[in-house]
Amino acid sequence: MSETIRPEGRPVRHIVFDIGKVLIHYDPNIPFSRLIPDETERREFFDKICTQDWNLEQDRGRDWGEAEALLIEQFPDKAELIRAFRLHWPEMVSHAYDSSVDIMLDLIQQGRDVTMLTNFAADTFRQAREMYPFLKIPRGVTVSGEIGLIKPDLAIYETHVKSFELDPAACLFIDDSQKNVDGAIAAGWQSVLFTDPETLRADLKRLLLN
Template sequence: MTHEVRHIVFDIGKVLVHYDPTIPFKRVIPDDEKRAWFLSEVCSHAWNHEQDRGRPWAEAEAEAIARHPEEAENIRAFRANWHEMVPYAYDDSVALLKVLVEKGHDITMLTNFAPDTFAECRARYPFLESSRGITVSGEVGLVKPDREIFEHHVATFGLEPAATLFIDDTAVNVEGAKLAGWQAVRFTDAETLRRDLAERGIAV
């Protein structure tokens, strides 16, 4: 039996704010094949994940440059051009968030983000201040989908896992939340999320 949802937790990247590292790199590395190689092998998701865990950018750049010294300039371009990777918010998702807050639902956020880039994102998108609070992976040294970050979020905000609904765009993070005893749905678009919420008795 599904528990009543009393807490709603939003991911941020690709749920509320667009994120795409290829945006600046279409300019930095115009060649499609090389750009794809660079973002999969040099400044890869796994490499960036360690910044989400809290690794400083200087250390991250040094590690990547040690592997690919010929790519030093392009490696440094990742952080230097990061602001271009989060160009806009998803207005329809943000509208749902705001309605949920206005209706008095308990809203928090849980995101994989480096501390410094999240500070930039937070300053650019004021709606990120609308929830009761945010767990930022790089600030706590834990990352999704590991169980520990879900448990940390529960302890920080006094949530009941079985009564908590997590919204994330990444399947492995959705599964991580479920393994931690949460309810969870994978975000694809705002209209689908609206239906997912309605199925749990939450009208927006």
């Protein structure tokens, strides 16, 4: 069972899903294990060049061309590998988490209000929706790269609430990142940390009783 808070004991009326590592898999190592076979060299590439912080700026809305140019200027000998990050991005989202997707679709079938809130570059999200059509089924989605805000910034939770006319205290947010869960709680939402579908089912059973 995950930790959660329930502001003012408010019943859950809105369920908000994160996407990456909750509904679909994400791992840059999938293509790069082929492009940089040596594990130590590959780890150094991600630690020093195509870092998580660098990638997060695309989630905030930075254009891929600009992002690539910044790194290529610093690491001209790695230009091909830097461009490979976006080129081979579809391989990184290799499969859906079917059990999690089933949970989300079951909630929608029950008539629950389901939306999504995700840190995602705008163009790769469009690609993801074509790869995984179930991402088109919830009532709507807030994509960080489309609005220039990222989790766990308070403003992105406030934007989602305003966009979909939600009651913050009646929102249940599901995310695999503790800092994003904490961000939702700071915004007055209820939130659970996603670890696996079985735990999520138990959390939902407990929290959707009323």
